[in-house]
Amino acid sequence: MSDQRGFSTRAIHAGYEPDPLTGAVNVPIYASSTFAQDGVGGLRGGFEYARTGNPTRRALEANLAALEGGTYGRGFASGMAATDTLLRSALRPGDHLVIPNDAYGGTFRLIDKVFTQWGITYSVAPVTDIDAVRAAVRPETKLVWVETPTNPLLNVGDIEALAGVAHDAGAKLVVDNTFASPYLQQPLSLGADVVLHSTTKYLGGHSDVVGGALVTDDEELDAAFAFLQNGAGAVPGPFDGYLTLRGIKTLAVRMDRHCDNAEKVVDFLSGHAKIESVLYPGLPGHPGHEVAAKQMKRFGGMISVLVAGGIDAAKDFCARTEVFTLAESLGGIESLIEHPGAMTHASTAGSLLEVPDNLVRLSVGIEDIDDILGDLENALR
Ligand SMILES: *Cc1c(COP(=O)(O)O)cnc(C)c1O
Secondary structure (H helix, E strand, O other): OOOOOOHHHHHHHOOOOOOOOOOOOOOOOOOOOEOOEOOOOOEOOOOOEOOOOOHHHHHHHHHHHHHHOOOEEEEEOOHHHHHHHHHHHHOOOOOEEEEEOOOOHHHHHHHHHHHHHHOOEEEEEOOOOHHHHHHHOOOOEEEEEEEOOOOOOOOOOOHHHHHHHHHHOOOEEEEEOOOOHHHHOOHHHHOOOEEEEEOOOOOOOOOOOOOEEEEEOOHHHHHHHHHHHHHHOOOOOHHHHHHHHHHHOOHHHHHHHHHHHHHHHHHHHHOOOOEEEEEOOOOOOOOOHHHHHHHOOOOOOEEEEEEOOHHHHHHHHHHHOOOOEEOOOOOOOOOEEEOOOOOOOHHHOOOOOOOOOOEEEEEOOOOOHHHHHHHHHHHHO
């Protein structure tokens, strides 16, 4: 039965009860690669070898499942390891998938450079356009892959409608929920079959650990994920699992502050002469605003802007901030700024997924809002 407690209660408690032996309130970092057996095959806690399963990872996985309202959770060494595991679980040579026209650069690179070599084909469609996604589906389509909001253009897809398109075609809907986090959006409740996370971002939340997750209600898919955790081994170590769980405990309070700060940054940038346009689903004029308002609790901490004056002005903006660190990644407590065209999304250059060269992406942190706004004001002066 699914865990009915409130979100923050689940974030803090799901997956672990104080240790009966010691009373330890937090899950121990089980630094053990192997587990003693009481007679051959006599496992004490269900654990035999840590690639297959480890108690710290098990606690994280149960917690992730509870946060997304799913039955099964699996932890991975990175978001890309989770992506790779999902693709290999759900696709066979000859199969096809639909991906967003502004998918995360690493997702696109893995599909385009690796999976196509193994007989997988893909089509690209905007997540905003249900008819285009439906038109991209073929008889051999097994997965419809969406991010919402997308990275880095903050486009919004209607998860419920996209699930309908996928299911009509006999395909499964995957939602990469990294940008929203389960606090703001729970795709399984909207009809998605699998939720994917880079836990490196908001879930971990402190820019100190890389990880990934898959959550599903589909027993067969989960068994395939577990098979590859053991069979291919892209699993997180116990310290990674512990750090991610530690981050998750404060997800709700962090996300609310990220959203508060982002809304103020949007207000500031919207009227600014050096900014051509602000992409943020919370803006009433954003084309995905209504869908976002329907399926998200709030609009998140990520903002992209098109900078007036082209690529040089955009790179200049990135180089001049001080509170915002110029760096890849997102979702941590500290504010980050980056130029997707030259950084996170460089792998999309020349492809259908190429991003505008005056695009700048902001991951708004939880520092004091006056310092955040002052920094942007200086950098744009
Ligand atoms: C970062 C990211 C990934 C990849 O995750 P890693 O943990 O860096 O491997 C996948 N999807 C989105 C939307 C991301 O932002």
